[in-house]
Amino acid sequence: MRRWLASLLLAPACLLAQFQIVLVSGDTERPTGAVVDLGAIDAGDLLDARFRLRNPQAAGAVLDSVAVAGAGFSIPVPPPLPVTIAARGALDFVVRFEPRAPGAFSAVLTVNRTSLILRAIATAGLMLWLEEGGQRVKLAAESTVDFGSVEVGAATTRRFSIQNPAQTRLALTELTVTGEGFRGPDVPHLPVGLEPGASQVFEVVFSPLRVGAAGGLLKLNGRSFRLSGQGLNPALPKPEILLDPPAPRSGQQVKVKVRLTRPAASAATGELSIRFEPATPGVPDDAAIGFLAPAGRVVSFSVERGAEEALFAGRSETVMQTGTTAGRLVLTARLGSHVEQATIVLAAQPPVVDAVRVVRSRTALELNLVGFDNTRSISELNFTFFDRDGRVLEPGAIKVEASSEFSRYFAGSTLGGVFALRAIFPVSGDVNVVSAVDIELTNAAGRTRINRVSF
Amino acid sequence: MRRSAVLLIVAAAAALGQVKPPRIGFFQDAQNRLRPLWGLAANFIVGEPLTEGVISAACSGQWTLVKRQAEVLLLDEEGQLAARWEAPAGSARFAFDALGYPALAFFDTTHLLYRFRSQQWQPVMAIEEELLSLALLDADHAAAIVRSAPGLKLLRILLDGGQLESVLEWPRAETALMTAEGWLLVAQGEELVLLRGEVATRLRLPAPAETFYQLSRDWVAIRLEGDSVLRAVRLRPGELSLDCLAEVEP
Numbered sequence: 001m002r003r004w005l006a007s008l009l010l011a012p013a014c015l016l017a018q019f020q021i022v023l024v025s026g027d028t029e030r031p032t033g034a035v036v037d038l039g040a041i042d043a044g045d046l047l048d049a050r051f052r053l054r055n056p057q058a059a060g061a062v063l064d065s066v067a068v069a070g071a072g073f074s075i076p077v078p079p080p081l082p083v084t085i086a087a088r089g090a091l092d093f094v095v096r097f098e099p100r101a102p103g104a105f106s107a108v109l110t111v112n113r114t115s116l117i118l119r120a121i122a123t124a125g126l127m128l129w130l131e132e133g134g135q136r137v138k139l140a141a142e143s144t145v146d147f148g149s150v151e152v153g154a155a156t157t158r159r160f161s162i163q164n165p166a167q168t169r170l171a172l173t174e175l176t177v178t179g180e181g182f183r184g185p186d187v188p189h190l191p192v193g194l195e196p197g198a199s200q201v202f203e204v205v206f207s208p209l210r211v212g213a214a215g216g217l218l219k220l221n222g223r224s225f226r227l228s229g230q231g232l233n234p235a236l237p238k239p240e241i242l243l244d245p246p247a248p249r250s251g252q253q254v255k256v257k258v259r260l261t262r263p264a265a266s267a268a269t270g271e272l273s274i275r276f277e278p279a280t281p282g283v284p285d286d287a288a289i290g291f292l293a294p295a296g297r298v299v300s301f302s303v304e305r306g307a308e309e310a311l312f313a314g315r316s317e318t319v320m321q322t323g324t325t326a327g328r329l330v331l332t333a334r335l336g337s338h339v340e341q342a343t344i345v346l347a348a349q350p351p352v353v354d355a356v357r358v359v360r361s362r363t364a365l366e367l368n369l370v371g372f373d374n375t376r377s378i379s380e381l382n383f384t385f386f387d388r389d390g391r392v393l394e395p396g397a398i399k400v401e402a403s404s405e406f407s408r409y410f411a412g413s414t415l416g417g418v419f420a421l422r423a424i425f426p427v428s429g430d431v432n433v434v435s436a437v438d439i440e441l442t443n444a445a446g447r448t449r450i451n452r453v454s455f
Numbered sequence: 456m457r458r459s460a461v462l463l464i465v466a467a468a469a470a471l472g473q474v475k476p477p478r479i480g481f482f483q484d485a486q487n488r489l490r491p492l493w494g495l496a497a498n499f500i501v502g503e504p505l506t507e508g509v510i511s512a513a514c515s516g517q518w519t520l521v522k523r524q525a526e527v528l529l530l531d532e533e534g535q536l537a538a539r540w541e542a543p544a545g546s547a548r549f550a551f552d553a554l555g556y557p558a559l560a561f562f563d564t565t566h567l568l569y570r571f572r573s574q575q576w577q578p579v580m581a582i583e584e585e586l587l588s589l590a591l592l593d594a595d596h597a598a599a600i601v602r603s604a605p606g607l608k609l610l611r612i613l614l615d616g617g618q619l620e621s622v623l624e625w626p627r628a629e630t631a632l633m634t635a636e637g638w639l640l641v642a643q644g645e646e647l648v649l650l651r652g653e654v655a656t657r658l659r660l661p662a663p664a665e666t667f668y669q670l671s672r673d674w675v676a677i678r679l680e681g682d683s684v685l686r687a688v689r690l691r692p693g694e695l696s697l698d699c700l701a702e703v704e705p
Binding site for chain 1: 473474475476477478493494495496497498499500501673683684691698699700701702
């Protein structure tokens with residue numbers, strides 16, 4: 001053993017002939033000799049030393065073996081072996097020094113037939129542990145503790161412990177946490193002595209103030225540990241669609257509100273849309289269906305932080321029209337990941353008369369009627385005229401077969417079920433005798449009767 | 456008991472050939488374009504713009520007068536150009552006769568009132584006050600609603616010679632409009648009143664009315680204070696209804 005060590009110390013030059021071994025620190029390379037001092041670290045830390053094997057020859061060289069032997073030293077990711085290092089090429093690997101206790105440490109690093117002595121010192125210091133799920137993970141200086149993703153306004157906590165692994169009493173002189181969103185323990189009286197083997201537990205809280213990546217620093221007796229986390233948009237509350245009137249029919253304007261199930265934790269935008277499904281397949285779309293301000297079938301809304309209802313261009317409600325075609329209107333509110341729907345069933349209904357005007361001329365009555373038929377199926381009209389005393393005028397009820405005329409009109413209309421009807425009734429006799437009319441319209445859903453329209 | 460036949464009904468069926476889309480009139484959108492408007496109460500359908508650069512417009516249902524920068528256009532029921540006249544710059548007010556034909560025009564920059572006669576606009580008189588609405592009362596008379604302090608004044612004008620026949624003051628009224636039938640629509644605070652002779656029909660508004668203009672014989676467009684939504688009021692004695700009109704994006 002002694003002879004082996006002596007030959008190692010005396011003959012590095014010839015043994016290093018195959019590869020040049022350098023120590024890499026950042027962008028700089030440091031030549032190595034037979035003994036390489038890696039420096040001193042805290043007994044609780046680890047040190048990664050990056051070595052580079054350079055092949056200075058004009059031909060490729062084979063690396064057969066790389067090994068480190070010595071307590072506290074390891075090669076965490078050994079290179080795949082054997083491997084050929086190209087002419088003028090290089091290969092890097094890391095030797096880790098992770099002492100378990102304070103003291104002076106050494107190891108032998110062997111590369112093919114070349115050997116170096118590595119030396120390092122572990123000073124007595126406090127160890128920092130992260131406690132997670134009933135397990136403890138030792139933290140090295142400059143390592144990172146990830147707090148994960150947390151909604152803005154919420155918080156998550158990590159539990160740490162400081163341990164004195166030495167045989168003597170050690171002082172805790174510094175324990176601070178900095179960084180936006182990170183909050184550490186309140187330790188007012190430092191230094192604090194920690195007996196051999198004793199531990200001190202503390203917590204660090206991460207409560208992000210904004211969306212995005214957050215970083216902090218935990219400092220313990222001059223050593224730094226990085227803290228990281230991610231601020232997320234708070235989950236948005238579920239939207240609910242409120243209608244006024246609650247059960248609209250065809251031909252109505254409806255006030256629509258979007259109420260939130262709880263106050264919004266953050267501002268957001270959403271969207272409210274209408275989809276029309278006609279009761280009769282193939283019926284053309286109804287141009288009147290939609291929101292009014294702005295006009296269209298999709299409107300955006302905003303939610304202020306703390307608000308319990310959405311705003312449509314600053315207003316707490318928007319107005320929509322149901323149109324004049326039977327079917328279903330499906331309203332969909334989208335806010336964040338929530339998709340909520342409300343359905344308006346527009347039942348088929350008998351014709352609806354909106355306005356009637358009768359104009360007398362010398363020889364005729366001109367009747368103008370505006371209304372809608374949400375089934376587009378008007379088949380029959382009936383008119384009964386009355387004199388000033390309320391008596392029915394001859395010939396009594398005038399029945400008009402109207403299905404072909406209305407079918408032709410609706411086939412070419414994209415305005416829903418609205419129509420304007422103009423009917424002229426030639427009069428023989430004194431037209432001024434006629435003073436009122438009863439009107440009856442029939443479609444597939446039923447019959448509508450308008451009594452005594454006076455004129 | 457039925458009276459003797461006064462109705463000749465054989466033509467009734469043929470008359471039903473006239474089923475068509477219900478046109479309300481034309482309106483000036485937020486981008487000063489003139490658009491056709493179809494539908495009925497609470498169910499409006501806005502058509503594609505017909506013309507741009509509209510400063511003022513009024514529609515009788517049958518005819519539409521449009522004021523652009525230096526001209527007045529007359530459009531028929533289908534929106535087709537029927538006539539065009541040069542006119543002073545700025546806004547204008549129009550009135551129609553009972554049959555819906557053009558009758559009166561007032562140009563705000565010149566303060567001159569014109570009557571439409573023999574296919575020509577003929578000057579009648581100057582009105583210095585701010586004019587809100589015009590109406591033709593009969594073949595010889597016009598009514599003008601002007602802003603006064605406080606309230607409004609209703610002027611009765613003899614068209615031949617341009618004589619002011621009478622003045623009625625409304626100190627509480629804020630804005631008003633007179634229809635071709637002589638109905639008065641008056642805004643007082645958040646109340647809208649339709650006066651037809653002695654009959655008053657009232658409607659509570661969400662906010663005070665700022666401006667009105669006539670969309671057709673039965674419909675008036677109304678804009679409320681602090682409200683970007685254009686609304687429509689249907690004029691029907693005994694029943695006033697207020698609906699929203701679609702706000703068309705540029």
